Amino acid sequence: MSIQPAVEPSTRQGQLPPARISGNIVARRAQKRRALEGSAIFGAQVLIGFGLLAGMYALNAIGGNLLMPSPTSVARQSFIMWTDGTMLAGLGQSLTVIVLGFLLSASTGIVLGVLLGGFRVLGRILDPFVNAMNSTPGAAFIPLIIVWFGLYTEAKVVVVWNAAFFPILINTTAGIANANKELVEMAQAFGAKRSTLFWRVMVPDALPSILSGLRIGAAISTVGTVIAELTMAQSGLGGLLAAAGNRFQMDRYFAVVIVLMALGTAITALLRYAERRLGRWRVSQANGR
Amino acid sequence: MDASLQPIISLRNVGKSFKDGQVRALENISFDVRPGEFVSLVGPSGCGKTTLLRLINGLIPADEGEILVLGAAPVPGPDLAMVFQSARLMPWLSVAGNIEFVLRLKGLGASERPKRARALLGAVGLRDFADAFPHELSGGMQQRVGLARALAVEPKVLLMDEPFAALDAMTREVLRKELLQLWARRGMAVVFVTHDIDEAVLLSQRVVMLRPRPGRVDDIVDVEFPEPRWQNDPRTLPAFKQMREYLWGRIHDMVRDGAELEELAGAFGDLDRAS
Numbered sequence: 001m002s003i004q005p006a007v008e009p010s011t012r013q014g015q016l017p018p019a020r021i022s023g024n025i026v027a028r029r030a031q032k033r034r035a036l037e038g039s040a041i042f043g044a045q046v047l048i049g050f051g052l053l054a055g056m057y058a059l060n061a062i063g064g065n066l067l068m069p070s071p072t073s074v075a076r077q078s079f080i081m082w083t084d085g086t087m088l089a090g091l092g093q094s095l096t097v098i099v100l101g102f103l104l105s106a107s108t109g110i111v112l113g114v115l116l117g118g119f120r121v122l123g124r125i126l127d128p129f130v131n132a133m134n135s136t137p138g139a140a141f142i143p144l145i146i147v148w149f150g151l152y153t154e155a156k157v158v159v160v161w162n163a164a165f166f167p168i169l170i171n172t173t174a175g176i177a178n179a180n181k182e183l184v185e186m187a188q189a190f191g192a193k194r195s196t197l198f199w200r201v202m203v204p205d206a207l208p209s210i211l212s213g214l215r216i217g218a219a220i221s222t223v224g225t226v227i228a229e230l231t232m233a234q235s236g237l238g239g240l241l242a243a244a245g246n247r248f249q250m251d252r253y254f255a256v257v258i259v260l261m262a263l264g265t266a267i268t269a270l271l272r273y274a275e276r277r278l279g280r281w282r283v284s285q286a287n288g289r
Numbered sequence: 290m291d292a293s294l295q296p297i298i299s300l301r302n303v304g305k306s307f308k309d310g311q312v313r314a315l316e317n318i319s320f321d322v323r324p325g326e327f328v329s330l331v332g333p334s335g336c337g338k339t340t341l342l343r344l345i346n347g348l349i350p351a352d353e354g355e356i357l358v359l360g361a362a363p364v365p366g367p368d369l370a371m372v373f374q375s376a377r378l379m380p381w382l383s384v385a386g387n388i389e390f391v392l393r394l395k396g397l398g399a400s401e402r403p404k405r406a407r408a409l410l411g412a413v414g415l416r417d418f419a420d421a422f423p424h425e426l427s428g429g430m431q432q433r434v435g436l437a438r439a440l441a442v443e444p445k446v447l448l449m450d451e452p453f454a455a456l457d458a459m460t461r462e463v464l465r466k467e468l469l470q471l472w473a474r475r476g477m478a479v480v481f482v483t484h485d486i487d488e489a490v491l492l493s494q495r496v497v498m499l500r501p502r503p504g505r506v507d508d509i510v511d512v513e514f515p516e517p518r519w520q521n522d523p524r525t526l527p528a529f530k531q532m533r534e535y536l537w538g539r540i541h542d543m544v545r546d547g548a549e550l551e552e553l554a555g556a557f558g559d560l561d562r563a564s
Contacts (some may be wrong), residue, residue, distance in 0.1 A: 186377040189346050190391045190442065191366035200390065204381050 069251035078255040094236035101160025113172025138163035156228035163224035164217035171213025175206030215271040296321035304353035313503035329489035337504030370444035376431035378423040385419040429460035
């Protein structure tokens with residue numbers, strides 16, 4: 001203990017300049033390592049992609065077109081469907097249902113969620129009903145929705161609403177009910193009235209939770225749309241899927257699946273981006289602590 | 290009696306219980322705070338210091354006794370301002386936005402708020418950070434914003450709940466000095482809760498020592514050192530040493546009493562920590 005302080009300064013002095021130089025080298029090495037890692041990941045992904053294509057070719061060669069279409073014919077069908085407008089029309093119909101259903105479930109889910117989170121008693125009264133509805137598979141209500149709303153766009157929008165409404169509602173309610181008590185007390189101490197407390201502290205504090213509810217809701221909207229299009233009047237991408245499947249046109253079927261994949265990915269990415277933009281303080285806070 | 294000597298805060302036989310009266314937090318608390326006075330509430334954990342502050346702020350009602358702040362029952366508002374142990378800034382608002390929030394509660398017009406907020410940030414040395422978000426600041430800087438926010442409403446009473454306890458020793462030292470300077474300049478009454486005896490003696494003109502379980506007033510001592518204290522550090526004075534030794538003596542007595550009680554109750558839980 002008593003010797004160390006005497007030795008330490010001299011060694012520290014001796015090491016300082018080389019430490020700075022090696023610091024530069026360390027930074028460059030870390031950069032190189034990161035770049036290498038990035039290209040390795042991308043390379044692996046490309047490899048897996050090729051593997052999947054090769055697998056499709058192999059299955060096609062063994063089992064024929066019904067078991068697995070060859071990627072070339074999927075590409076050809078994709079080109080045909082995009083150029084003759086089939087895909088665009090289907091995509092348009094599906095997007096109409098997704099967007100309308102999502103907007104409807106988002107607006108009703110957020111408004112009701114804010115009420116349920118803000119008025120505890122109301123939240124407690126409705127809790128078992130919300131839970132029961134949320135635990136019921138959305139598809140269970142399709143026959144009822146057909147009877148009530150028919151088979152066309154408005155009925156499909158209702159199916160989507162029924163599926164996406166509850167995750168948005170539950171996330172909003174939880175976000176507001178679990179608002180940061182310390183901040184609420186702070187605002188109270190400075191004399192904030194109930195309405196100020198609610199709109200300027202609790203609701204903004206719940207925003208990240210509301211946004212993750214919206215992200216889940218959007219993903220479910222896509223699922224709900226396809227299910228509605230498969231089970232009700234066939235239309236949109238789901239309708240194309242069913243039509244191709246029923247005629248065993250697997251190349252056509254795969255062309256539609258690829259569009260659905262891209263659509264789902266794009267919607268999730270968009271909402272993740274919105275979530276990060278609007279809730280960036282929470283993201284960086286989580287990283288910082 | 291001179292009107293300026295009328296207490297700004299007055300507590301008479303105040304009591305408070307929690308959990309439907311099962312836990313007695315405070316019992317028979319009486320003391321006054323004069324306008325512009327710096328009073329510290331000191332005591333071991335479990336003596337109800339924070340509860341007492343929340344009572345004075347009007348966040349919770351007293352079960353017994355009477356609390357008068359500015360001659361009336363306390364109501365949360367711009368006459369009283371609280372600084373908490375953590376800064377409690379709203380993370381979605383900029384630093385200036387956090388201060389504008391309380392200026393709005395005070396009823397200041399929208400056009401005036403940004404200018405006032407910036408002036409206050411200048412007072413705590415954070416003018417350049419007005420547009421930063423709280424998470425971009427260090428703990429000490431966040432606590433400075435908390436202090437600026439409390440000063441923003443121009444309170445007659447500043448309530449501080451262990452405001453420096455979560456900071457590192459160096460930051461704490463700097464902020465104590467700044468607090469003394471701000472207090473000297475603005476002359477509001479300060480009620481400062483701490484469990485740090487040195488801090489209480491260093492900052493305050495009067496120390497209210499509390500005993501735990503239930504919280505009661507153990508002793509009230511006047512602290513007279515040459516002012517301003519940020520220039521003449523009283524910690525080198527023999528009187529400072531005497532004062533802290535006296536207060537530590539009281540704490541040790543309490544712990545001894547507590548030890549006997551806990552032994553009788555068959556509970557040994559937090560004795561080691563208390564001593």
